[in-house]
Amino acid sequence: MISIQKIKNSATVPALLSTNSMKKGHKASMTLHKTKRMPGRLLARLGIGVLAVAAVLGVAACGSGGSDSIDLVAYSTPQQAYEDNIEPAFEKTDDGDGIDFSNSFGGSGDQSRAVEAGQSADVVAFSLEPDMTRLVEAGIVGPDWDAGQYKGIVTDSVVTLMVRKGNPKGIQSFDDLASGDVEVITPNPATSGGARWNIMALYGSQINEGKSDQQALDFVKTVLQNTSVQDDSARDSLQTFSGGKGDVLIGYENEAIQAQKEGIDLDYVTPDSTILIENPVAVTEDASDAGKPFVDFLYTDEAQQAFADAGYRPVVKSVFDQNADKFPIPSGQFTIADFGGWDKVADPFFGDDGSVIEIEKQLGNPTE
Numbered sequence: 001m002i003s004i005q006k007i008k009n010s011a012t013v014p015a016l017l018s019t020n021s022m023k024k025g026h027k028a029s030m031t032l033h034k035t036k037r038m039p040g041r042l043l044a045r046l047g048i049g050v051l052a053v054a055a056v057l058g059v060a061a062c063g064s065g066g067s068d069s070i071d072l073v074a075y076s077t078p079q080q081a082y083e084d085n086i087e088p089a090f091e092k093t094d095d096g097d098g099i100d101f102s103n104s105f106g107g108s109g110d111q112s113r114a115v116e117a118g119q120s121a122d123v124v125a126f127s128l129e130p131d132m133t134r135l136v137e138a139g140i141v142g143p144d145w146d147a148g149q150y151k152g153i154v155t156d157s158v159v160t161l162m163v164r165k166g167n168p169k170g171i172q173s174f175d176d177l178a179s180g181d182v183e184v185i186t187p188n189p190a191t192s193g194g195a196r197w198n199i200m201a202l203y204g205s206q207i208n209e210g211k212s213d214q215q216a217l218d219f220v221k222t223v224l225q226n227t228s229v230q231d232d233s234a235r236d237s238l239q240t241f242s243g244g245k246g247d248v249l250i251g252y253e254n255e256a257i258q259a260q261k262e263g264i265d266l267d268y269v270t271p272d273s274t275i276l277i278e279n280p281v282a283v284t285e286d287a288s289d290a291g292k293p294f295v296d297f298l299y300t301d302e303a304q305q306a307f308a309d310a311g312y313r314p315v316v317k318s319v320f321d322q323n324a325d326k327f328p329i330p331s332g333q334f335t336i337a338d339f340g341g342w343d344k345v346a347d348p349f350f351g352d353d354g355s356v357i358e359i360e361k362q363l364g365n366p367t368e
Contacts, residue, residue: 070101070290073115074125075108075193075279076235077255078155081310086303095293107233108193115140115284122291125154125281127193127234129336130346132280145282154298155254156313157277158330159201160270162241162249162256169247173271174205177223177248184227185246187237189356190367194234198250199356200345201275204334208273221359230365242266252277253327257311273332279312 072082083103090096104111104119112131115121116138124141126132132152135141146152163171169182177184187195202223206216231237234251241249242264249266256268281298283291297303304319313327314320320327339345349356360367 068098068100068290069122069288070099070294071104071120071122071288072101072125073104073111073119073121073123075111075127075131076105076233077127077194077252077258078125078279078307078310078312079103079105079235080258081307081312085306085309086298089302089306090294090297093297095290095297099290099294105235107187107191107236109191110232121284122287123281123283123294125279127277127279128196129278129280129342130350131193132282133343133346135282135284140284140286141282142285146280150299150315152280152282153278153315154281154295155279155307156315157252157254157279157311158270158313158333159197159250159274159277160253160256160268162238162251162259162266162268164247165265165267167267167269171248172269173273174202174223177202177226177250178219180226182226183245183247184223184250185229185231185237185241185248186224186227186250187234188230188232188360188366189350190360191232192234192237194237194252195230196350197252197275197277199349200336200339201250201271203349204275204338205271205273205332208332208334217355217359220356221363224359224363224365238264252311253313254311261311270328270330271332272330273334274330276333276335278336 072087074082083101087101087103091099102120104114104121106114108127108131112124112126112134115124116134121140124132124135132141132145136143136145161171161174161177163169169176171177171182176182186198189195189199199220202220203216206219207213211219229237229240229245231240234255237249237251238255238259240246242259253268253270256266259266260268281295283295299316301316301319304314304316305322308314308319308323308326314323336342336345348354351357357367
């Protein structure tokens, strides 16, 4: 366990598809799928003869990638934002003209391990920094991935509580989840980056109340005891909750906003004391020529507004300011930096012998 001082309040401001992924040395616990998008205007302007040549060249280049394609490997929740808005918008730019996307979405940890094991990727977008660090250590992502203005973070969010319409249990804070008559849904921290943010929100809320490290961990254990289903990803957990299981779903604010847009019958409550979620993105060392321009595009006003429309908090301040009324800052908001950063948290909490993984083992929950 690491020693953590009381968190200071912070006002930092800055949506089930994937390829079959394999944890290194273990079989992945969820079936994932892959989608491929081809820009329609490219097909429209290609003649039959050109298509025939392209087909021949495509056979020769199969599996080798190219400057006219982007393999995006990402965590589950931003799927709709990328596929419905951001990728089509990029295809309309000079850099994106003629580019096709092959997309893979799933639990953040599973996705990172899949890329480490050899899954093709030009751009990787994860729920949290340790999933990126894994690829840096494997030599797949460059060590300077976080050297830019936004430190490699492309979107923010906060951990919130999704509840049944009308909030019949009267849930207002994380403390309410310790009640024995509240059935909780949250993903499994062994596979889901979102789950790790949820755990740190639970833990940090207790530290913010002046509790000791052990008292905060005991609180996390109590909430996990009240958790009936731990899916592999945040998107799976939303499906479980929308299917009628549980009283409360711990998850991303953007998931709650998107769920309401899709007509899912729920409300959400953001606790005063909760954590700011920071989601990283990077190009890989062997990325296609289109990889970096696409990542650069993600920080344009157009792309950041698309993220905002999908419920994410923009990291570009001018775009955030234009959407500030949608994203109030919780009075007791804290960040992972208040714990020393993910490099100080990942192993002590979520490593093989980490405190949270040990709690999961005690409760008989999967940890691989």
